[in-house]
Amino acid sequence: MTLRATIVVPTYRRPDLLDRCLQALTALDFDPAEGEIVVADDAGSEETRTQVEGWARRSAIPIRYATPASAHGPAAARNAGWRAGQGGIVAFTDDDCIPDPRWLAEGVAAIEAGADAASGRVVVPLPERPTDYERDAAGLARAEFVTASCFVRRDVLESVGGFDERYAQAWREDSDLQFALLERGCRIDRASRAVVVHPVRPAPWGISLRQQRKSLFNALLYKKFPDRYRRQIRASPPWDYYATIGAMATAAAAAYSGSPRIALAAAAIWAALTVRFCARRLRHAATDPRHVLEMAVTSALIPPLSVFWRLYGAFKFRVLFL
Structure with a gap:
């Protein structure tokens, strides 16, 4: 039987955050018989498998565990998750997000209204004077299409091959999918009422230095979609x-x-x-x-x-x- 929706949650050794996310997902305003949750564990950890199985035993909505076969990174984990699912619509969020009770219902409604994909809304709470890292993380709230809150028809995902697994870090893999969909003429709507809250986690001193490695994936996105990169990323050389x-x-x-x-x-x-x-x-x-x-x-x-x-x-x- 094909379900209406599969929720994919990639994770990597963050049990407390995963618990918080699953707590929100198991309380969604959505018929549990019409959906499922797949936790895609990029670490292949027995501890995470045990954690997910514990949630599955007490959840009304089915929860399953998946892990990438070979490649690693958030793109590979998300591919493992949606391919392990059965839902005709695939909803993506992250283990450090807290979906609103209406998140899935609003995203599914946007797809069932005729969209091939939909971008939800991300809320990033910030203090009055945030750190540089916190302000950078808040960019998620302004992004056009991010995997913290997005929805895609399964057949459309299959047609583009899912996520490009060369994106080994959480950077530009969502834009890559967005551009691939647009290149195929897919309709991407805005599901502004499909909200997730993305609290900013504490970061170690000097985190911005480690983040510079993400710049190499800008080159991959530019190579694949040079015109769209210039128009939509609008990132000139530094x-x-x-x-x-x-x-x-x-x-x-x-x-x-x-x-x-x-x-x-x-x-x-x-x-x-x-x-x-x-x-x-x-x-x-x-x-x-x-x-x-x-x-x-x-x-x-x-x-x-x-x-x-x-x-x-x-x-x-x-x-x-x-």
Whole structure:
């Protein structure tokens, strides 16, 4: 029997968050006989399997466990999840989200009204003066199509092959699916009443440095959909980063070759660009000493790291991408 909907929740060793998400999903305003939940465990963890089986025993809506066969990452986990399900409509959310009771019903209604896919709404609660990381995470609330809250017909997912599993991190795999659907002429509607709350988790000091690795996946998205990338991502090359690196390299080369005036001038330009970048990140943000120190240190390191990963992505995916 084909169910109306399959909910896919990818997870990776986050039992507390998964419990919170499943608590919300098992309380949805939706006939449990018409749906199911598939938890796609990218870690293949016995602890997570046991956790999911415990939820399945006490839930009215069926809950099943799945894990990717070979590839890893959120894209591979989501593919394993929807392929293990039976619902004619596949609803995606994440283990760190809290779906509203009407989330699934509103998303399913948008598809059954004629859409091939639908984008729900993501609410990201923020303090009055958020950290740089919290403000960055809040970008989910402005995104056109994100897997924290989206819905796709199963046959449409099959026609595009699901998610591209080369996206090994949670970055751009949702835009890739959106662009693939649009290239096929699919209709994507907005289901604004299909709401999930996405609280921002505490992050370790210097998290922005680790996040720079995501830049390599911009190159993959650009290679596959150059026109849509230019129009919809609207991300020009980070010329300020290149200028910062150029000033830093010039200062080092001039100092090494015995040209102190040039070295000082280039170092001054590097310092000015770094201070401007740091000030921009701190504008209307948290100003406690720990956060200010983090912004100062990471603002000096982000430009070279970001450019490295962008160029690595261009090399890895064989595309001219600055």
